[in-house]
Amino acid sequence: MVRTREGGLSTGERRVARALLADYPTAGLETVRLLAERAGVSGPTVLRFVSRLGFESYPAFQRRLLDELGERERSPLQAYTSSHSGEPRDTGGADLPGTAARVLSEAVRTTLEGLPAFELGEAVRLLSEPEHRIVSWGGRFSRLQSHYLVLHLMQIRGRAVALPDTPVERADLLSEAGRKDVFVVFDFRRYEAWSLKAAEEVSRREAKVVLVTDRWLSPISAVADVVLPVHVDSVSAYDSQVPVTAVCEVLVAGVMDSLEGLAEGRMRRFEEASRTFGLL
Structure with missing residues (x-):
């Protein structure tokens, strides 16, 4: 707001x-x-x-x-118990697909219409700078979205990587954080303490932080250069990642439009390498 x-x-x-x-x-x-x-x-x-x-x-x-x-601070278990009060869960039977269509489409619409124009434009600008290295990470579920974004950026601009899983690999990557890095962080409620600490540290080293979070705002918003809030309304006790994926696709589209011919050239080289090395 x-x-x-x-x-x-x-x-x-x-x-x-x-x-x-x-x-x-x-x-x-x-x-x-x-x-x-x-x-x-x-x-x-x-x-x-x-x-x-x-x-x-x-x-x-x-x-x-x-x-x-x-x-x-609400967990999936708390969301489930508060809405069902111990009664057997009624999924709505045959109407569940219709309910999901209504709830999820509304969450996507509200998210995309509510994205602050300046913040979105700045995120696209940061992700489009060729000299920037893009690093992304997420949490329990949102790590999937961070990988989804990186896989697209690898193809349209390169120099994009997901934060590795092992401590040694993470330390190796983060030790080089600096002003030519853009960290895209996905952090949703029951926010992760390690993620906040990492975001604070890379920000201190003058790297840029783009935060994708829920409408309650991760604590990382205090150090983020860009904040993209998402409505995560769902038909289950778990927050939906569908609107998060929609935001990723908007970012990808924005970067492709910004890079124009550079994106096409990168995609051609990517396709050629895939064929040459038998990766298709």
Whole structure:
């Protein structure tokens, strides 16, 4: 909500937005006075910022943050038990495909329509710079999406790699992190501590961080250069990765459009190498 409305904020209100996102959601759970001090603005500016977001009062804004905190930490088991209360699960029978079509298509639509234009453009720009090395990693399930993105980038621009699994290989790759690297991190609720630590460290080394996360925002958002929020509504107790895949495909399309002839040339070389080495 903050990121999509940031363009319409005053200078002071943007300072409040940056202070909130830099320590989200903790900063918003402080008093008006403390949040104002963080942002270097007055108390009334904080209240105007909250009003711009559509809240009638600061306590209403904080109640929303507290609700988000509960949702951020929800596990699949908690989601299952809270929605079924111990009763046998009714999957909807023959209507399950129809329910999935409605829920998943809405999640994809809401995600893509809600992507902040500047953030998406910046992500495409960073991924399109030929001199940039692209490194991607994800979590329990989202690692699949990180590999999916990398496999496409390998073909259309090269210099893209998924973070290896073994500690030695990871240390080897991360030890070289620097300003010509772009790290695309996928981090979703029940956010992983190692991922935050790694993102903080590569950011400290002046690498760029593109974060793909859920709408509750991974703690990595505090150090990310670009944040792409995803609606992960699902028909099961597990957050859906379908909208995440859609965001990956948008990024791939954006990079291909940006690179134009360079992408075509790379794809031709990739196809030729595949045939030459019998990899097709």
